[in-house]
Amino acid sequence: xxxxxxxxxxxxxxxxxxxxxxxxxxxxxxxxxxxxxxxxxxxxxxxxxxxxxxxxxxxxxxxxxxxxxxxxxxxxxxxxxxxxxxxxxxxxxxxxxxxxxxxxxxxxxxxxxxx
Amino acid sequence: xxxxxxxxxxxxxxxxxxxxxxxxxxxxxxxxxxxxxxxxxxxxxxxxxxxxxxxxxxxxxxxxxxxxxxxxxxxxxxxxxxxxxxxxxxxxxxxxxxxxxxxxxxxxx
Numbered sequence: 001x002x003x004x005x006x007x008x009x010x011x012x013x014x015x016x017x018x019x020x021x022x023x024x025x026x027x028x029x030x031x032x033x034x035x036x037x038x039x040x041x042x043x044x045x046x047x048x049x050x051x052x053x054x055x056x057x058x059x060x061x062x063x064x065x066x067x068x069x070x071x072x073x074x075x076x077x078x079x080x081x082x083x084x085x086x087x088x089x090x091x092x093x094x095x096x097x098x099x100x101x102x103x104x105x106x107x108x109x110x111x112x113x114x115x
Numbered sequence: 116x117x118x119x120x121x122x123x124x125x126x127x128x129x130x131x132x133x134x135x136x137x138x139x140x141x142x143x144x145x146x147x148x149x150x151x152x153x154x155x156x157x158x159x160x161x162x163x164x165x166x167x168x169x170x171x172x173x174x175x176x177x178x179x180x181x182x183x184x185x186x187x188x189x190x191x192x193x194x195x196x197x198x199x200x201x202x203x204x205x206x207x208x209x210x211x212x213x214x215x216x217x218x219x220x221x222x223x224x
Binding site for chain 1: 157
């Protein structure tokens, strides 16, 4: 089956620093990747949708200058949280959709803690 | 607006059957997904319905009625490991997934 990896699995950083999270589709080409954020005991919240080679589309209320998304290839998308603050602490999950299907394949998630 | 409704929490007994309902109102419809999510983990795919009717996959079945904007996930022979959140999601006309808030299922011995 289709596998999506994320790196790192968890990260602790200091307030004001930037953190980059990688999302890779390992055995398929992902034309579209999605970035979600999930706070404890809440549902997934879509942050942005990125298509390979084009700018990401951000959901309302998500600051594009704070959450930088790059989808440079069909197998890699990155999310950079710039100038992180404690309120950015959350579980960040990416998913990828291949050329042919509707299903989204989820990565294992990255738990970010900002101190 | 777009809306997905499902119960917040359900409790069931090991070995029993439980049905988790989901109703939706979306701009367009390109299928309905059910995902399972254990605490601290990413969602995993359970089922996809795009036509009316019942899809059976082992202990799990999913039903769809497009005219009613309704789906349910049926879990049989419940096991303790089935304790998780179950997320209903509808793909709209733009092929974007609209997510429900999830149903936390608690299995008791």
